Amino acid sequence: xxxxxxxxxxxxxxxxxxxxxxxxxxxxxxxxxxxxxxxxxxxxxxxxxxxxxxxxxxxxxxxxxxxxxxxxxxxxxxxxxxxxxxxxxxxxxxxxxxxxxxxxxxxxxxxxxxxxxxxxxxxxxxxxxxxxxxxxxxxxxxxxxxxxxxxxxxxxxxxxxxxxxxxxxxxxxxxxxxx
Numbered sequence: 001x002x003x004x005x006x007x008x009x010x011x012x013x014x015x016x017x018x019x020x021x022x023x024x025x026x027x028x029x030x031x032x033x034x035x036x037x038x039x040x041x042x043x044x045x046x047x048x049x050x051x052x053x054x055x056x057x058x059x060x061x062x063x064x065x066x067x068x069x070x071x072x073x074x075x076x077x078x079x080x081x082x083x084x085x086x087x088x089x090x091x092x093x094x095x096x097x098x099x100x101x102x103x104x105x106x107x108x109x110x111x112x113x114x115x116x117x118x119x120x121x122x123x124x125x126x127x128x129x130x131x132x133x134x135x136x137x138x139x140x141x142x143x144x145x146x147x148x149x150x151x152x153x154x155x156x157x158x159x160x161x162x163x164x165x166x167x168x169x170x171x172x173x174x175x176x177x178x179x
Contacts, residue, residue: 001046002035003036005035006171010171011168030056044089048084051083054079077169085102097118103140120132132174137168138174141164
């Protein structure tokens with residue numbers, strides 16, 4: 001089974017969440033690492049281990065980023081990583097698959113299924129690495145992971161929505177096998 005390293009320079013986990021019930025705040029985690037065992041001809045044998053560095057969160061507003069790293073939200077000091085480890089993969093036809101595994105956020109692990117679209121392999125023009133692309137979108141309830149901080153709004157509603165929309169785009173490089 002070919003093994004792929006997640007390229008941290010060309011991979012990102014982006015998110016959006018409702019703010020004040022009227023708009024979406026967007027941000028991203030810029031430091032992703034891990035490996036993917038993947039062969040397009042044998043998707044069921046695939047596996048993935050992905051680690052996201054919580055301290056790499058950025059929304060473009062330092063005060064908000066610091067709050068998101070605090071114990072009110074992600075508590076980056078106590079829980080420095082978000083981790084996904086697959087337990088099952090299945091083909092959905094064409095260049096699509098579904099990966100199921102444990103998503104660990106804020107010290108809590110929940111099983112999630114991610115519909116994934118893959119692209120490649122292609123040979124990169126500079127350096128000649130063989131690369132694959134993987135993309136997924138999902139929605140999680142942040143409160144399921146113990147991230148419950150909020151403030152009620154006058155007239156109803158809350159400051160921060162419960163639903164967190166995640167978009168993960170990964171570029172991975174083939175690990176050359178010895179021999």
